[in-house]
Each structure stands twice: as structure tokens, then as C-alpha cells.
Amino acid sequence: MTLRVESLSVRQGSFRLQSVSFDCVAGSALALVGASGAGKTTCMEVIAGLRRADAGRVWIDGQDVTDWAPERRGVAYLPQDVALFPHLSVRRNIEFPARIRRIPLDRQHLDKVYEILNISALLDRANVSSLSGGEAQRVALARALAVPPKVLLLDECFGSLDTPLRRRLANQFHQLQELTATTTLVVTHDLHEACLLAERLVILQGGGLHQIGTPDELYRRPATVAVAELLGMRNIYDVRSCSPQGTEWKCDVGGWTLYAARLADSHPPPQSVGFFSWDATLYPDEPHRPNQLQSNLMRLRVVECRQVGADWQLHCAWLSDRTSVAIEICLPKSLVSTPPGRGDHVSVCVPAARVHTLTRN
Secondary structure (H helix, E strand, C coil): CCCEEEEEEEEEEEEEEEEEEECCCCCCEEEEEEECCCCCHHHHHHHHCCCCCCEEEEEEECEEEECCCCHHEEEEECCCCCCCCCCCCCHHHHHHHHHHHCCCCHHHHHHHHHHHHCCHHHHCCCCHCCCCCCHHHHHHHHHHHHHCCCCCEEECCCCCCCCCHHHHHHHHHHHHHHHHCCCCEEECCHHHHHHHHHHHHEEEEEEEEEEEEEEHHHHHHCCCCHHHHHHCCCCCEEEEEEECCCCCCCCCECCEEEEECCCCCCCCCCEEEEECCCCEECCCCCCCCCHHHHCCCCCEEEEEEEEEEEEEEEEEEECCCEEEEEEEEEEEEECCCCCCCCCCEEEEEHHHHHHHECCCC
């Protein structure tokens, strides 16, 4: 069932959700991603029918459900606290929505759900309070899918679980999606969780829609400073002035110059530019260096070097008579066995194609 949100606007005190639109293709998973206060939960509540919008429409399976009561929409909602009924057994918790709506249960379908989620051994447990966090989440997911809904809403539902358990649940969730072909909207502040669960991401910030795309599309071309920061970009600089130079922008970012690729002649000059720490590479001090225009060759001083997982994380400074600029670089340990130390000077290359042009709004 296709989900379509059209020009959704909500005012709540000083907060405003401003004309948000997106589509979720039938049988796919879409994630609303953003920091606290971005408008994710407000948007989800409007879709579920728990809150009225000031403007805009919600369509499910080609029908305008904006004014429908929640129970008519065919939406299943899985909150972060799972909300299992403490007085019912695991089995009766799962079957409760179908029984209250007097909908016959498909036992073959349920058995397949139990198998995928590996909860068959839990069904006869009378006290749901004895379930672990991961078990409770799987039971709640089984309850949401006992009768396949038109749309499934997952609200920060895996956020409290440790990373290995989240990965296992994500794999089980994808198996369930193949079984039920349920259109799913994931609401999360966690980019990693969004990428695990959804094919496409909707980035919200401050009540506004900043960008929609697959994780690969967002990393290849972040549109705004807010999106870049959410993706983990640490090297972001305001552009004071810039001029076209061949296929690049020559950008003055406050006492030093960065070259960024011009995506098209029609694009306006960038307001900010930035690059991911993993797109910077060390370059040996040799006479045959790459062209400055193409590589953004920089001479830096290492301020600090730390081991972070399988990488070396370098905090560096670019120094001149007028300014000192902080730059973060990430080097894989598989390629650099011995990192530079504090106080060392290094040459670093960042291809212009990897320097992203960004807007601030």
C-alpha cells in the first residue's frame, strides 16, 4: 500500500512543521530522520490519525485518509516502549488486536512470523515482564504484523537495544517485510538505525524537509549543512567569497582556499563547503604532487591522533598568518599502520570532487 504525505503543516506552540511532502512506495521502508524537535513524531502522529494537521493531506493506498479516525486507516503503530499488556500472556498479547477487531487469524502466517522472529518458545510465557528488551521488541513486532497492516509505523523502536541485537532485529524485520510486503515508516534520530531498516531517508530539521534519498545518494551529495552534519561531516566551512574556475568553485573560507566541484553552471555559488574526514588522504612529501586545483593539497599540523575502531582519527590545524582552521581526518589502520604523532606536519589531499557545496537552510 502506497503512503503519500502532501504539503503537511502543523503548528504546535512555537514549533511548526512546514509543508512536508514525501512518498513511500508500496512494500518498501522509508525513514524519517532528524534530531529531537525535527518534527518526526508530529508527522507520524498525523499519519496515524492521532493528531490533526493544519494543512496538507495523507493518502494511503490511493485514498485520502486525512479526516479518517485512526482505526479506519489500517495503520499499525509500534512505539519505543512496546506497550505490551502485563496481564496477558505473550500469545494473547500478539493475538489481542485481531481478537478485539474480530478478525480471523491466519495460523500459517502467524507461524511464519514466529519462526522469523524466533519467539515460538516464548508464546506460553504468562508474565511478559520477564521478557528481555529484545524479546519484548520481537513480541511487539509480531503483534503489529499478526494481521498485516496497510502501513506499519516504527517509532524509535530499536533505539534502546545494543548494536548486535539491533542488527539481528533489522535482519528479521527485512524477512518479515518480504513475507508481508508491508509499507513501513521508520521514525528515528539514529542514522545507523535508519540505514539498517530503510531503503530511503527523509531528513527533517527544525520542522522543515531538507533532503530525500537513499543513503548512498545522501552521502554522495548532501544538500544542506544540517544534512551533512547528520551524516557525520565534521569539516564544514562558511564561504566568504567564491568564483568559478573551470569545473570547480574557488572558495575563500576565511584566510584559505578550498576548491569544490561545480555540479552545473546553473547552480548558485555555495554558501558553505565541506568534506568527510574519510575523503582526505595523506600524501607523501615528494616532488611530483597532484595539481592543487584538483586535489586541495594542504600542509597541516597534527594536534591529536586517536584510535577509533579500525581507523586513526587525526585532529589537525591549518595555520597561516591570519587564521587557524581545524580539520579532522580519518585514516584506515589497514592502510596506515603507524600514524603521524602530535606536532608532526603532514600533507593532505582532498579531491575537489569530494568537497561538497552546501546551503545553510
